[in-house]
Amino acid sequence: MELNEIRELFPYLKQGKIYFNHASIGPLPLNVKEIIERYSVERSEGTINNYKQFLLVETRARKKIAQLLNTPPQNITWSTNVGTAMSMLAQGLDWQTGDEIILNNIEFPSNVYPFLNLQSKGVKVKFVKAKNGILNLEDIEKEITERTKLISVSLVQFLSGFQIDLKSLSEICRKHGIILSVDAIQAAGNVKIDLTETNVDFLAGGTQKWLLGLQGLAYVYVGNELLEKLNPTILGWQSVANPWELLNYDLTLPDDARKFLSGTLNALGIFAFNKSLEIFLNFGLENVYSQVKNNTNFLLEKLQEIGLSPLTAGLPQCNQSAIVTFKVENATQIKEELGKKNIVVEIREGMIRVSPHFYNTRQEIERFTEELKLLLTGSGF
Numbered sequence: 317m318e319l320n321e322i323r324e325l326f327p328y329l330k331q332g333k334i335y336f337n338h339a340s341i342g343p344l345p346l347n348v349k350e351i352i353e354r355y356s357v358e359r360s361e362g363t364i365n366n367y368k369q370f371l372l373v374e375t376r377a378r379k380k381i382a383q384l385l386n387t388p389p390q391n392i393t394w395s396t397n398v399g400t401a402m403s404m405l406a407q408g409l410d411w412q413t414g415d416e417i418i419l420n421n422i423e424f425p426s427n428v429y430p431f432l433n434l435q436s437k438g439v440k441v442k443f444v445k446a447k448n449g450i451l452n453l454e455d456i457e458k459e460i461t462e463r464t465k466l467i468s469v470s471l472v473q474f475l476s477g478f479q480i481d482l483k484s485l486s487e488i489c490r491k492h493g494i495i496l497s498v499d500a501i502q503a504a505g506n507v508k509i510d511l512t513e514t515n516v517d518f519l520a521g522g523t524q525k526w527l528l529g530l531q532g533l534a535y536v537y538v539g540n541e542l543l544e545k546l547n548p549t550i551l552g553w554q555s556v557a558n559p560w561e562l563l564n565y566d567l568t569l570p571d572d573a574r575k576f577l578s579g580t581l582n583a584l585g586i587f588a589f590n591k592s593l594e595i596f597l598n599f600g601l602e603n604v605y606s607q608v609k610n611n612t613n614f615l616l617e618k619l620q621e622i623g624l625s626p627l628t629a630g631l632p633q634c635n636q637s638a639i640v641t642f643k644v645e646n647a648t649q650i651k652e653e654l655g656k657k658n659i660v661v662e663i664r665e666g667m668i669r670v671s672p673h674f675y676n677t678r679q680e681i682e683r684f685t686e687e688l689k690l691l692l693t694g695s696g697f
């Protein structure tokens with residue numbers, strides 16, 4: 317698939333809208349919109365019970381997200397959102413009083429509250445301080461003690477767009493026998509994730525942002541070693557090895573990530589996700605990542621040209637992502653004025669966060685920075 321064919325999947329582009337807010341929520345592409353419509357017709361006036369078809373689609377979607385993460389599909393399960401997935405991890409481990417968890421002070425709350433919730437069990441949660449949106453591996457390593465049991469971190473930070481060196485962090489975790497958990501919601505679909513090359517124990521992300529799916533569905537990866545020690549805490553009919561032996565009540569769990577399924581899944585979300593993932597795989601994952609790099613480089617360059625200092629400017633490319641954030645005076649007013657010009661960006665913590673996707677173009681970035689420049693000099697109001 318060529319880039320212009322991909323752009324045809326986004327009807328909003330024809331309105332001249334520049335949508336640079338994928339870090340909040342992605343637009344639904346046409347192939348996803350169509351499958352949602354077909355699903356509604358099927359469930360209201362077609363077969364109605366499309367469960368068999370759903371099972372095939374679920375298998376395909378699991379294979380596709382496994383391919384994107386470069387891991388076997390047996391290690392993938394589903395949840396509803398990152399908070400629930402992280403709670404599944406937090407509650408499913410065996411904690412002793414005095415055990416320690418390392419987080420940092422710029423994580424999204426979904427990757428914080430599930431672990432703070434363990435304080436009632438005597439678990440200590442430590443927060444590494446980020447500097448201007450950037451996390452230092454040495455600062456994380458300094459907090460490790462013999463009681464450190466888990467580190468949870470976003471691969472890409474929602475606020476600054478900083479991408480942590482996951483491979484190095486995973487090596488640190490291996491060395492100390494620490495479980496590594498990753499919030500991938502701001503990374504999957506814009507930067508490369510390779511779970512075969514990088515030793516991660518747990519990873520979760522929602523489908524609604526960069527992966528262009530619906531809200532209320534999250535993919536979850538559980539690594540082989542963790543599969544053995546993580547207990548499912550929410551059980552349902554789908555949790556067992558033979559779910560269709562309905563009245564057998566045999567609580568033998570499968571030995572793969574299906575043991576975390578609980579009950580009936582978000583079928584519509586999975587139908588949608590199966591379609592949105594096709595876009596990435598058809599365009600080619602390496603092409604997606606190199607488009608993102610080109611866009612990010614160009615955006616950083618243009619923003620610096622107009623005197624702004626994006627938080628990730630000057631960092632090695634491997635620490636950047638598709639999210640670019642910078643400080644300006646009157647951020648809210650500027651966001652609103654850009655909105656009037658059909659350019660959508662977001663405000664987070666008083667800063668402007670810009671998050672174009674791989675299918676966005678240099679022309680769109682140029683138009684955005686030109687309008688921004690006019691607003692900053694006061695002549696665009």
Ligand SMILES: Cc1ncc(COP(=O)(O)O)c(C=O)c1O
Nearest residue numbers: 397398399424426470474501522
């Ligand atoms: C880093 C990060 N994690 C998680 C979420 C969402 O959390 P949840 O899936 O629990 O709603 C967001 C944004 O919505 C986010 O930016």
